[in-house]
Amino acid sequence: MDLFLQNFFSLQNVVNALQLGSFYALIALGYSMVYGVLMLFNFAHGDVFMTGSYIGFFIASGLVGLSAAGILPLPNWLILALTIMLAMILTAFVGMAIERIGYRPLRDAPRASAAITGLMIGIILETGNLAILGASRQKFPELIPTVTIEFAGTRITNTKIMIVGLSLLLMIGLHQFVRRTKWGMAMRAMAFDFVVVPLMGVPLNAIAALTFALGSALAAAAGIFFGMAYPILDPYMGILFGWKAFVAAILGGRGSVLGAALAGFLLGFIEIFVATIFPSTFRDLIAFSIILLILTFRPHGFFGEPYSARLRL
Amino acid sequence: MEAAKVTLSRKARLGAALRRIWAPFRRVSLLSWLLGALAAVVMEQIAGTQVAWILGLSKIPFLFGFAIVLETAVHTPSALPFVLVSAVLYVSIIYILPVLLVARLTTGLGNRIAAFFMNRSFFLGVVVHLVLLYATIHIWSDISDYRVLVMRLTLIAIMVTLSLNLVNGYMGEFSCSHPGFMALGAYAASVFSLVFFVDDRLFGAPLLPASMGPFMFPLGLIAGGLVAALGAILVAVPSFKTRGDYLAIISLAFMFIVKSLFENLEFVGGPRGMGGQPEWASLPVVFGWAILSVWIINNFVRSTVGKAMNAVRDGEGAAEAMTVNTQKTKMVTFLFAAFWAGVAGGLLAHVVSYVNPGSFGIQKLAEVLAMVYFGGLNSVVGSVVGAVGYSVLSEALRSLEIYKWIIIPVLLILVMIFRPTGLIAFKEFDVAKLIAPKDERIEGEEVEYAPIAD
Numbered sequence: 181m182d183l184f185l186q187n188f189f190s191l192q193n194v195v196n197a198l199q200l201g202s203f204y205a206l207i208a209l210g211y212s213m214v215y216g217v218l219m220l221f222n223f224a225h226g227d228v229f230m231t232g233s234y235i236g237f238f239i240a241s242g243l244v245g246l247s248a249a250g251i252l253p254l255p256n257w258l259i260l261a262l263t264i265m266l267a268m269i270l271t272a273f274v275g276m277a278i279e280r281i282g283y284r285p286l287r288d289a290p291r292a293s294a295a296i297t298g299l300m301i302g303i304i305l306e307t308g309n310l311a312i313l314g315a316s317r318q319k320f321p322e323l324i325p326t327v328t329i330e331f332a333g334t335r336i337t338n339t340k341i342m343i344v345g346l347s348l349l350l351m352i353g354l355h356q357f358v359r360r361t362k363w364g365m366a367m368r369a370m371a372f373d374f375v376v377v378p379l380m381g382v383p384l385n386a387i388a389a390l391t392f393a394l395g396s397a398l399a400a401a402a403g404i405f406f407g408m409a410y411p412i413l414d415p416y417m418g419i420l421f422g423w424k425a426f427v428a429a430i431l432g433g434r435g436s437v438l439g440a441a442l443a444g445f446l447l448g449f450i451e452i453f454v455a456t457i458f459p460s461t462f463r464d465l466i467a468f469s470i471i472l473l474i475l476t477f478r479p480h481g482f483f484g485e486p487y488s489a490r491l492r493l
Numbered sequence: 494m495e496a497a498k499v500t501l502s503r504k505a506r507l508g509a510a511l512r513r514i515w516a517p518f519r520r521v522s523l524l525s526w527l528l529g530a531l532a533a534v535v536m537e538q539i540a541g542t543q544v545a546w547i548l549g550l551s552k553i554p555f556l557f558g559f560a561i562v563l564e565t566a567v568h569t570p571s572a573l574p575f576v577l578v579s580a581v582l583y584v585s586i587i588y589i590l591p592v593l594l595v596a597r598l599t600t601g602l603g604n605r606i607a608a609f610f611m612n613r614s615f616f617l618g619v620v621v622h623l624v625l626l627y628a629t630i631h632i633w634s635d636i637s638d639y640r641v642l643v644m645r646l647t648l649i650a651i652m653v654t655l656s657l658n659l660v661n662g663y664m665g666e667f668s669c670s671h672p673g674f675m676a677l678g679a680y681a682a683s684v685f686s687l688v689f690f691v692d693d694r695l696f697g698a699p700l701l702p703a704s705m706g707p708f709m710f711p712l713g714l715i716a717g718g719l720v721a722a723l724g725a726i727l728v729a730v731p732s733f734k735t736r737g738d739y740l741a742i743i744s745l746a747f748m749f750i751v752k753s754l755f756e757n758l759e760f761v762g763g764p765r766g767m768g769g770q771p772e773w774a775s776l777p778v779v780f781g782w783a784i785l786s787v788w789i790i791n792n793f794v795r796s797t798v799g800k801a802m803n804a805v806r807d808g809e810g811a812a813e814a815m816t817v818n819t820q821k822t823k824m825v826t827f828l829f830a831a832f833w834a835g836v837a838g839g840l841l842a843h844v845v846s847y848v849n850p851g852s853f854g855i856q857k858l859a860e861v862l863a864m865v866y867f868g869g870l871n872s873v874v875g876s877v878v879g880a881v882g883y884s885v886l887s888e889a890l891r892s893l894e895i896y897k898w899i900i901i902p903v904l905l906i907l908v909m910i911f912r913p914t915g916l917i918a919f920k921e922f923d924v925a926k927l928i929a930p931k932d933e934r935i936e937g938e939e940v941e942y943a944p945i946a947d
Contacts, residue, residue, distance in 0.1 A: 221741065282906065289913030292667050296866045297909045299859050300902035307898040419855055423745065430742040461764075465753035468746045475746075476731040479739055 191334040193452055199340050199409060201448025202347035206402035207425035208432065208440040209354060210275075210395025216371040216435020217391045220291060223298035224278055225399060226422010227305040230415065231274055232400025233407050234309065236267035237320055240404075244321050260323045264346075264404055268397040275396025276389045283392075284385065302418075309415040317414045320407035343405045350401055354394065355437045363390060371435040424467075431471055433484025442482060447471075521596045522931045525603030527625040529596035533588045534632040541636065544586055548579040553636055556643075558584050559889035567892050607930035618928055627780055634776060641776055643888055645844050648783040649837050650880040654864040655790050655873065656833035661862075662870030662918075663794055664826050665806030670728055670744035671834050671861050673751035676853035677724045678717035678835025679842040680761055683770050685713035686843070693769055695760065703771075710773045714782070714839040721835025722828040724751065729827045733820060748858065755850040766849025774843035782840060786833050791873050791922050793829065802826050803871070863905055869915030873922035879915065 207229050214222040240263040246252040247259065254262075282297040327338045358364035369377045370387050378384040406421075407413055428447045432439025447467060454466045475481070541553045554561040558580030565576040596603075610618025634640040653671060660668040687693045690706035701709075724747070732743040756764045793799055801822040804812035813819050842848045860883070868879015886904070890897040908916065 221738070285910045286913060289909070290870075292661060293866060293909045293913040295667065296862055297906050299862065300905050300909075303859065303902045304899055307895050307902075311895055311899070423749075423855060427742060427746055430738075459757075461757050462753075464749055465757060468749045468753070472731070472743065472746045472750070475739075475743060479731075479734060 191331070191336070193456060195334070195336050195340050195344070197449040197452035198344045198445065199448070200452060201445035202344050203402050203406055203421065203444075204425045204428050204447045205351065205441040205444025206347055206398045206405075207421060208429040208444045209351065209437060210399050211426050211429035212432055212435060212437070212440035213367070213391050213395050215429060217367055218283070218370075218374065218388055220283060221295045221298065221426070222278075222283075222392070222395070223295055223422075223426075224282070224302040224305065225298075225395065226418035226420075226425070227302040228271065228275055228278070228396045228418070229399040229403050229406075229422060229425075230309070230413075230418030231305055231403075232267055232271035232396065233320075233403025233413055233417070234313075234318070235270050235274075236263050236400065236404035237318055237407055237413055239263045239266050240321050240323060240407075244323070256323050263323070264401060267400045267404055271400030271403075272393035272397040275392040275399075278396075279389055279392040284388070287384075302422075306415050306418070313415070317412050320411040320413060322411065323408070339408050343409060346401070347405065350398060351437070351441045354398065357394075358437055363387075367391060368435075427468070427471055431474060431481050433481030436481070436483035439481055439483035517597055518593070520604065520931045521600050522603045522607045523622065523928050524607050524625070525596045525599045526592070527622060527629065528599050528603065529592035529594070530629045531625060531632070532595040533591040534629050536591050537587045538632055538635065541587060544583060548583055549575065550579050550583065554580055554583060555637055555640055556885065556889050557588065559885075560892060563889065564892040604930040607928060611925075611929055615925065619924060622928055623784060627777070630780065631776060642844070643884065645774065645776055645779045646841075647881055647884040648779045649840050649844065650864060650884050651783055651877050652786045652837040652840075653834055653861055654868065654876040654880040655786060656830040656837070657861055657865050658868075658870065658872070658876045659790065659794070659802070659826055659830040661865055662872070662875075663799065663802045663806065664823065666823075667738065667741040668728075668744045668827070668830075669741055669858055669862075670725075670747045670751075670831075672853040672857040673744075673748040674721040674724060674831045674834035675838030675841065675857070676751050676755060676848075676850065677721040678714075678838030679848045679853075680717075680755060680767070680838075681720035681835070682713045682717035682839025683767055683842045683848055684761065685716050686710070686770050686773070687767070691769060691771060695762065695767065706771060707773050710778070710843070714836045717839035718832040718835035721838065722832045725828045725831030729824050733823045733827075748853075752850045752854055755853075762849070764850060766847060766851075768847040770843045770846045770848075772843060772846055774840045779840055779844065782836065786836070787873065787877070790833065791924075794873065795921070798822060798825055863901070866915050867905055867908055869912075869918035869920070872915075872918050872920040874920050875915055875917035878917050882916075 207225065210225050210228070211222060214220055214225070240259060243252070243254060243259045243262060247254050278298075278301055282301045283294050286294040286297060324339060324342070328335045329338065329341075358367060366377075366382045366387050367390070369380075369382060370384070374384065406417075424447060425444065428443040429440045431446070432441070432443035450467045450470055451463050454463050458466065537553065545551075545553050550561070562573070562577055562580050565573050607618065610621065630644060634644045653675065657668065657671050660666050684696075686706065688696045688699075689701045689709065690699050690703045692698050728740070728744050728747045732740040755761060761767050794802070801812065801817045801819075804815065804817050805819050805822055809819055812822075838853075864879040864883045865876065866879075867883055868877070869875025883901075886901060887897070890900055893900065912918070
């Protein structure tokens with residue numbers, strides 16, 4: 181029993197949970213922002229995560245190749261930084277393209293129809309990936325040599341610390357952006373009322389594109405971190421992560437950055453700690469049951485406020 | 494300005510031309526069309542193989558030639574022109590010609606019979622139409638086992654689509670839990686069959702003689718439906734407290750929970766699934782259940798509760814003020830929809846003789862949602878069209894392998910962009926109007942129907 185408790189509360193689990201949670205949190209932020217600003221379920225977001233991961237993979241492999249060939253010798257940390265930045269920018273464009281093709285034509289349609297287009301764009305992204313790259317799984321190049329730090333009887337790798345740290349930085353950055361800048365204020369205003377606010381001169385289309393771009397960039401960061409933590413990529417990896425992050429986004433409350441991040445980490449903790457007690461097949465069952473329970477008593481999530489969904493159908 | 498006028502008149506001319514071509518068939522009643530279809534499938538049964546042979550096709554094209562043309566285009570493009578011409582000829586000779594001919598020849602007779610039915614016995618008329626429809630389907634499917642399978646799966650898809658349309662279309666909510674309800678129904682009905690009538694690895698010797706099985710099968714299906722409705726209570730109680738997108742999330746979580754639950758229940762096979770269900774869901778059985786579900790659901794949506802459903806969708810507060818019991822309406826509708834999804838799941842399990850948790854996941858959800866929104870919200874006909882259209886498309890594009898999953902989503906996105914509520918949305922399905930004789934004077938070529946407001 182002692183040993184069990186020691187295992188259960190070990191720092192190891194906490195770090196693992198933080199790492200898993202940061203993936204969920206980063207993806208959930210994208211869902212949450214789109215849902216907050218446009219009141220839409222962007223069901224393609226999980227596959228944007230996958231796309232970001234693949235874009236990162238290609239950039240990283242390309243740069244490593246160039247570096248090894250001596251054409252463009254770069255230190256590994258610079259490659260990593262470049263990969264993250266470039267992938268975030270490119271995936272932001274993917275997100276904006278999705279908004280332009282799948283959501284903007286449907287702005288006056290029933291919201292459920294837009295959800296269906298999102299779902300279909302997700303399937304197109306998965307299948308397109310499969311058709312172009314084939315069924316073989318890709319291995320993310322190791323950019324930073326793994327160093328294991330022994331600390332209080334637990335072993336923590338430097339990648340895990342970096343992933344958690346960078347994720348937190350990104351989340352704080354987003355929070356500051358939404359709180360402090362004019363664009364962030366426009367987004368919050370849109371979330372408050374997207375019928376009246378455009379009449380006040382706030383450009384709805386630009387805000388929508390910005391929302392999708394920000395969310396997709398964060399998903400791309402999550403994708404690259406995922407590639408660093410579990411170096412195998414496959415076209416369907418976005419599905420389960422995406423849907424779980426979607427549930428986390430709702431749990432956090434509509435449009436709440438803090439809530440989505442918190443709920444993402446909570447989901448990570450639940451999954452890791454459930455797996456230490458029960459067989460790991462019970463993970464989804466228990467995680468979703470807990471979420472269902474929380475939502476039963478707090479229907480609007482942690483930080484959400486009661487609202488009336490303007491169902492236009 | 495000028496150009497716009499020209500295209501308009503061109504459009505009008507095209508419409509007039511089409512109407513002229515269609516003129517001889519305007520008074521053809523449904524009865525005659527069914528007779529025509531019956532003639533076509535009988536023709537295929539008698540002469541299909543010979544015609545296919547004469548046209549140089551190796552066998553009867555199983556899906557109106559679509560599949561064979563695409564398959565040739567993918568595998569041997571050089572033979573495409575030949576196969577294309579053969580397929581078009583085959584479809585013209587075997588299907589189009591007999592249908593048009595017989596429908597036109599029996600127009601007078603069909604109208605007279607239809608009028609007789611309308612005046613004397615409406616019920617008998619419906620039965621006669623259904624018998625004709627079933628005969629057509631049966632003879633068409635009789636050509637190959639593959640057609641039987643596709644036909645049964647399509648009929649089940651119709652049931653699922655209709656039941657989801659109740660929640661997503663008629664009630665205006667967004668439910669994601671239908672795969673979960675299907676799984677509950679499939680497992681419950683399978684356990685019922687295996688425990689009572691089959692000597693099985695999981696449950697041992699049967700409790701009742703196996704010969705009773707087919708007669709007790711409806712009980713198993715109803716049990717499956719009830720179990721699904723029971724599961725629906727778990728979703729409905731917390732999620733109908735507030736309006737909004739709440740149901741979407743709860744139902745999604747519920748779907749994951751059900752799938753995960755069955756993966757962990759070892760006595761029903763765990764993640765490996767459960768096989769060995771007797772094949773009681775033959776074509777007539779599935780057809781019967783599908784017709785039953787269409788009939789009951791169509792009556793349901795036209796009943797007071799059905800009207801209340803629409804009222805809840807269009808304005809819950811207003812509905813409440815008009816003394817509609819919104820809570821009760823939502824609960825009843827949701828449980829009713831779940832029941833039919835459960836029955837459909839039970840049928841599915843007995844068609845493929847196997848269930849596993851993996852087949853009731855996100856993929857299934859995307860498929861069912863696609864059928865509902867493709868066909869059209871708030872419409873029984875739309876659901877039938879959506880389910881049949883999606884199934885046929887899915888089978889016809891099979892030879893394109895994974896590219897199928899690019900073409901279907903692209904099509905669906907286009908449908909969503911140009912008709913956001915689906916192809917045939919907000920149409921009432923009136924059987925009386927459908928089977929009525931069509932020989933009253935149709936006058937007024939100039940009658941223009943007002944465009945349907947979006």
